[in-house]
Amino acid sequence: MSATTQRRCVQVLNEALHELFATREDVVLLGEDVLDPYGGAFKVTQGLSDAYPDRVLTTPISEASLFGVAAGMALRGRRPILEIMFGDFIALGMDQIVNGIAKFREMYDDQVTVPLVVRTPMGGRRGYGPTHSQSLEKLLLGVPNVCVVAASECHDLGALLVHAVEDERPVFFIENKLMYGRPSRRPEDGHIGELAVREAGGEYPALTFSGNAFDDASATVVTYGGMLPVVLDAVTELILEHEIFCEVVALSQLLPLDLDPVLESVARTGALVTAEEGTLTAGVGAEIAARVSELAWSDLRRPVRRVAARDGIIPSARTLEDAMLPRVEDVIDVVLALEGVRS
Amino acid sequence: MSATTQRRCVQVLNEALHELFATREDVVLLGEDVLDPYGGAFKVTQGLSDAYPDRVLTTPISEASLFGVAAGMALRGRRPILEIMFGDFIALGMDQIVNGIAKFREMYDDQVTVPLVVRTPMGGRRGYGPTHSQSLEKLLLGVPNVCVVAASECHDLGALLVHAVEDERPVFFIENKLMYGRPSRRPEDGHIGELAVREAGGEYPALTFSGNAFDDASATVVTYGGMLPVVLDAVTELILEHEIFCEVVALSQLLPLDLDPVLESVARTGALVTAEEGTLTAGVGAEIAARVSELAWSDLRRPVRRVAARDGIIPSARTLEDAMLPRVEDVIDVVLALEGVRS
Amino acid sequence: MAALPDLYERMRFIRRFEETLLDLFSQGKLVGTTHTYIGQEANGVGVIDHLDPEVDVVFSNHRCHGHYLEFTGDAYGLLCEVMGRAPGTCGGKGGSQHLCKGNFYSNGILGSIVPVATGIALAEKQKGTGAVSTVFLGDGALGQGVVYESLNMASLWRLPVLFVVENNHYAQSTPIELELAGSIPARAEAFGICTAELDTTDVEEIHAAAGRAVSHVRETSEPFFLVLHTYRFSPHSKGDDTRDPAEIEERRTRDPLLVAGARLDSAEREAIDARVEERLAEVVAEAEAAPEATPEAAVL
Amino acid sequence: MAALPDLYERMRFIRRFEETLLDLFSQGKLVGTTHTYIGQEANGVGVIDHLDPEVDVVFSNHRCHGHYLEFTGDAYGLLCEVMGRAPGTCGGKGGSQHLCKGNFYSNGILGSIVPVATGIALAEKQKGTGAVSTVFLGDGALGQGVVYESLNMASLWRLPVLFVVENNHYAQSTPIELELAGSIPARAEAFGICTAELDTTDVEEIHAAAGRAVSHVRETSEPFFLVLHTYRFSPHSKGDDTRDPAEIEERRTRDPLLVAGARLDSAEREAIDARVEERLAEVVAEAEAAPEATPEAAVL
Ligand SMILES: Cc1ncc(C[n+]2csc(CCOP(=O)(O)OP(=O)(O)O)c2C)c(N)n1
Ligand SMILES: Cc1ncc(C[n+]2csc(CCOP(=O)(O)OP(=O)(O)O)c2C)c(N)n1
Ligand SMILES: [Mg+2]
Numbered sequence A, B: 001m002s003a004t005t006q007r008r009c010v011q012v013l014n015e016a017l018h019e020l021f022a023t024r025e026d027v028v029l030l031g032e033d034v035l036d037p038y039g040g041a042f043k044v045t046q047g048l049s050d051a052y053p054d055r056v057l058t059t060p061i062s063e064a065s066l067f068g069v070a071a072g073m074a075l076r077g078r079r080p081i082l083e084i085m086f087g088d089f090i091a092l093g094m095d096q097i098v099n100g101i102a103k104f105r106e107m108y109d110d111q112v113t114v115p116l117v118v119r120t121p122m123g124g125r126r127g128y129g130p131t132h133s134q135s136l137e138k139l140l141l142g143v144p145n146v147c148v149v150a151a152s153e154c155h156d157l158g159a160l161l162v163h164a165v166e167d168e169r170p171v172f173f174i175e176n177k178l179m180y181g182r183p184s185r186r187p188e189d190g191h192i193g194e195l196a197v198r199e200a201g202g203e204y205p206a207l208t209f210s211g212n213a214f215d216d217a218s219a220t221v222v223t224y225g226g227m228l229p230v231v232l233d234a235v236t237e238l239i240l241e242h243e244i245f246c247e248v249v250a251l252s253q254l255l256p257l258d259l260d261p262v263l264e265s266v267a268r269t270g271a272l273v274t275a276e277e278g279t280l281t282a283g284v285g286a287e288i289a290a291r292v293s294e295l296a297w298s299d300l301r302r303p304v305r306r307v308a309a310r311d312g313i314i315p316s317a318r319t320l321e322d323a324m325l326p327r328v329e330d331v332i333d334v335v336l337a338l339e340g341v342r343s
Numbered sequence C, D: 001m002a003a004l005p006d007l008y009e010r011m012r013f014i015r016r017f018e019e020t021l022l023d024l025f026s027q028g029k030l031v032g033t034t035h036t037y038i039g040q041e042a043n044g045v046g047v048i049d050h051l052d053p054e055v056d057v058v059f060s061n062h063r064c065h066g067h068y069l070e071f072t073g074d075a076y077g078l079l080c081e082v083m084g085r086a087p088g089t090c091g092g093k094g095g096s097q098h099l100c101k102g103n104f105y106s107n108g109i110l111g112s113i114v115p116v117a118t119g120i121a122l123a124e125k126q127k128g129t130g131a132v133s134t135v136f137l138g139d140g141a142l143g144q145g146v147v148y149e150s151l152n153m154a155s156l157w158r159l160p161v162l163f164v165v166e167n168n169h170y171a172q173s174t175p176i177e178l179e180l181a182g183s184i185p186a187r188a189e190a191f192g193i194c195t196a197e198l199d200t201t202d203v204e205e206i207h208a209a210a211g212r213a214v215s216h217v218r219e220t221s222e223p224f225f226l227v228l229h230t231y232r233f234s235p236h237s238k239g240d241d242t243r244d245p246a247e248i249e250e251r252r253t254r255d256p257l258l259v260a261g262a263r264l265d266s267a268e269r270e271a272i273d274a275r276v277e278e279r280l281a282e283v284v285a286e287a288e289a290a291p292e293a294t295p296e297a298a299v300l
């Protein structure tokens, strides 16, 4: 294993923050418990306040206002990075997001921009219970004029974060709790593990994975963020146990949605499955399914299927949580259930 | 015109509130400026505080907490109706909604229910500008365990509201600003105006409209709330100008989605258009399109198309607002653009 | 620092501008909504005169026209904006409640502007511009929790924010007794913030107190909380007013324009009034002649 | 009204329960998270002893085990809940932070419980039950604006809410100086709410002050704001603690168990301690033998 692949994702993000702070004077970071030696609940900001005491601000527990404070700073030429300790707490900021952050540029007739980044971890599988395990990025998809980026361990996390900070738009940078501890896995020689990978798109690219060198495949699975490893395990098992090949598209930009890589893959495979960790209804998969059904109507041999968490709370007990969140088997089952799947 | 059809919608809602207060001691109403003689910004609560001074509470401007206060009351056996003056302000309550109201029952293992009703007007076309014109019910669709009901002038508004108050679930009862002033239009002899109407579903039924007695039609248009009159005008014009017949399904229950009436209509028409006033991305239409594409795959002759507001702010100037929100012509254009539309 | 005739003229202009808006509404030349500043002019004029529009920042709320006119002087941009004309400050997109020009901003969600103004103060402090970030809020907006979150942060971080509470004793139709408990200044003092409280319509008194408040913020880079008890004569927005007419009449005896006007000699006052009418008529004529905002502008 | 041995026993039980949880965590028998009440026991015990679990209501936060045990006496339900066992209070769905049993509730979003507790008080007042609605919050949670929105409503509407602030001087890793400006009691006084403030670990003192607070709420149907300065000995949740160990050691000299224990004769104290161990061992054994929560239960 090379040095690159051994860095954990939390470290990659942390280094990107250090790089940003070193290169841009206007970057500031604020959030709860972000100071050293604690360095944030998930340790992403470690070392930052020691190095840049004036540009790292630990805050009271006032999420609603923090979004507003970051917006005010962004309006006045700073590049604030707001760390929200758990993604579940973005609900506290919805008014500032919907009625402020997302509106200022357009309603003020392009006289201003709001270049802020909200970094926050989503996702369950740690037994944190109903209010600390959700994948709420879905709540942001209906908000025009913001950008939602969902990092995965196979993306160039550092580059994504740097782009987010340099973006003139407000960017919600969704991290994942389990991802932090995993090794960053970047393509080497066009491969990650056994799978061939292509990277395409702009600043927040999508990765397309294939187990058979982009030859005929049975279906495309589109996913993002913390759900990617689950999907990769599923497609690997589909190859090994069922000799079924799927392509996987891992998006990093959820809003605005750029579905070109998905459409290209669907043109090859004729079938699409969406997979996300959030609850099913009105999830990312809904918008993707609606768009792809319309844009790739003639390519699709069967309806788009969605894999997601059940519509309900995320229980604390691991047994219950496991049953509620989408698993490797769920992805496999849906692919196998696609009528006439090529094998 | 009969007496029934002459009542304006605001009056129907107001009478339903009076009926609820007269029949149930546990019903209370709270909100900003709801006291007489003012009777609420849109006058829906008129006469209520004079008649029931102890059960109508005017509140400080504290939307975030109001959702919590209503939740606390509902947990303890009251039936609170919370009026939120403009639907745009539900963003202020998202935390209470997502992390409290929607969770209590299930995360407390069904030991409690949270039977509250949030009444709020959505919608534009009055020149109120970016923060007072939105259709934000889309933000609620991704929240499991709540019920979203969108009233339209053709539904039995009073019955919908009574059911909402009697529902054990938290119900978001979406009204529409323009609807208030319009006459309530209930089916008479199975017709509303020239269109035949069928009502189906449970407590929050859907209405299916047909211009040719449910004979062959070219497409189904599914819509709700304040968008219904726009769609009805469009289908009427399609009949008169283009001799194209569409069925219209006006949902009243948006969450949980019950799409049976849509599926039945699509089985007849083979095509579906969704129409809503909210912005396109991650709207109600996305979830409907995703579901119908999957469930009615073999019935659909063409992809589901969506009509919605452009993804952006809703400008104040009426010229700009008109250009941004979906209009009669937009519905007509999309129907006409359906490949091979039957005429 | 403006002298009384000047302060009077600006108040008079705001008054007549707002009355004109209400007229235009009745004539159907405006749609949407508007919240006029009639009766409260001494506050905006008395406070904002101490600010430098090139450096300082103002964040206002739904009742922002007076603040906007005083800070930017741009009556034409505002009238066009409210009328939905293309040369409007925000091209017609924002309308009455959502203005932005230079260092002036407003937004229509009560309370939510306060953390943004706090963030602005933080940015300006970090940049070392010496700017004062002033935010205007009503008694009703004090119901919003983000106000207290902001007071806490402004105090903790020693931010140069001037919070100006215009307590006109009503939030829409609701009298203050039904929306606000306890004491307004104590709410800021509890966070360790200096406060001052005035119950006057005298622009000179307000001007003096505001001068001290602004200096405090500018010199110490600490927040200040200025409470101005006031009254509005016009309805909340355009329409119905459920207040006791006798109460309004009683308040009109302390009309800030009367108070200030009485100190001017009548010839001077009449000359000012005439100048205001003239300027306003010009602005109205120009705005009425301006092209409507065009849909193309709304397309992204 | 409980006597000292009783209060001591309950504190001791909470202490040992929480220590046991941390042990089980280290052994990998628990997952997720937990926030222990170690060091703060005198607050929960001193306050809740005045409440009637049949009538009164408690809403607690992330650090809720002590409150739960004192109010419900249900150690088995709590341990099963935290361990993800089927007989857990909420069938394993809620876990450590999201408890509900009878008139007890907790939730893990800081501050957001306060308006809910306020609504509970409003409901109970309307129903005329005479219930006191008690809500526990930390110094950190005072950063949340909904707390002030709730204080305003509780005062305006004269609601029977007892707000109990447990100021343990830290919010997670953040010392109070970096999260809180001004004065804690003044924040409630500004809304016209009566307050009391205690800086003690003596359960008898807390018990007495809380008795007065609860009586005030019950008799006047008005809110009360009780500020208890305190300290936690254990880490914020399970793991890392960035506080100065010397500070913790110094605080341990005022351990509420030491303070109360010193007033008991040692034979009595030892008998209590032994009884606590016995009861706890039973609870642990039973919980370990209980079946895991089953997925079926999670399906709607
Ligand atoms: C969050 C929010 N809630 C409600 C409203 C509707 N509204 C607009 S102005 C107003 C009253 C505001 O009262 P106050 O803050 O005292 O200002 P005033 O109108 O008296 O100047 C209300 C309720 C709003 N714009 N935003
Ligand atoms: C809205 C929200 N923000 C952040 C958190 C994460 N969090 C849990 S406990 C805690 C510190 C709370 O401090 P305090 O209120 O003083 O209570 P203590 O833990 O000291 O008992 C934080 C930041 C949360 N649970 N909810
Ligand atoms: Mg007011």
Ligand SMILES: [Mg+2]
Pocket (backbone or CB within 6 Å): D138, D139, D140, D166, D167, D168, D169, D170, D171, D172
């Ligand atoms: Mg604390």
